[in-house]
Every structure is written in structure tokens, then in C-alpha cells.
Amino acid sequence: MERDLRKSTRGGAGNWSEAEAIRLAQEGTAAALDRLYELHSRRVYAVCLRLAGNAAEAEDLTCEIFSHSFRRIQSFPSDLNFSAYLYCLTVDLAFLRLREKIQAGISPKDPVNPMTETPDH
Numbered sequence: 001m002e003r004d005l006r007k008s009t010r011g012g013a014g015n016w017s018e019a020e021a022i023r024l025a026q027e028g029t030a031a032a033l034d035r036l037y038e039l040h041s042r043r044v045y046a047v048c049l050r051l052a053g054n055a056a057e058a059e060d061l062t063c064e065i066f067s068h069s070f071r072r073i074q075s076f077p078s079d080l081n082f083s084a085y086l087y088c089l090t091v092d093l094a095f096l097r098l099r100e101k102i103q104a105g106i107s108p109k110d111p112v113n114p115m116t117e118t119p120d121h
Helices: 002-009 018-026 030-052 055-071 082-103
Strands: none
Touching (some): 018 030, 030 055, 030 082
16 A cells, blocks of 8 residues: 555556556545546546537536546446446436436526526426
């Protein structure tokens, strides 16, 4: 563990592989979560933007996806591809949000303001 802490204090998080970052995140190293975000945030955001149709919604979805995946990092199986997992999660959450907007009678391309609009369930 001492090696991992030295590495993170020298800015070494930028050098961790995905597998190493997952392992370290599972051990509680916060910098490893930063590395996973660094590795995947652009792709996740791009998919969200394509599916949501606007930047505000894409940013919100991106935060939700990383929050969801990081809360469950402890139980992430080491034999799965994290990138593929994130892609599936991104598509699932984006379509879930789209369905919620349609059910609420909101145009899929309009951003939802959570302070003023709530979907009817």
C-alpha cells in the first residue's frame, strides 16, 4: 500500500492502468476513482450527449453514471471490462431518463429542471 500512496502523491494516478485503478479504488484509494473518471469521462459524456441531445442533460447523466459506478466499485468483478460496463450503464440510464421524460410529457430534447419539473409516476 505504501507504494500506491507514493505513486499517487507524485501524480502517478495518471499512469495507472484501468485494472490497477479499479483494484486501488476497491481498496479505497480516492485518486484511483479520479483516474477511472479521467480514462472514461469523455466517452461517457459523448454517448450521453448523443442520446440526450443537449449538454446540460449529458453532464447530469455523466455525473449520475460515474456516481452509480463508483458506489458499486467494491463489488465490480475483475474479469469484466469496465469500459464495456460503463457503456452499457450509460445507454441504460440515458434511455431510462428518456422514457421518464416521455412519460412526463416533456420533449426528449428539452432539458429537465429538477427544481421546477418532476415526472409523474
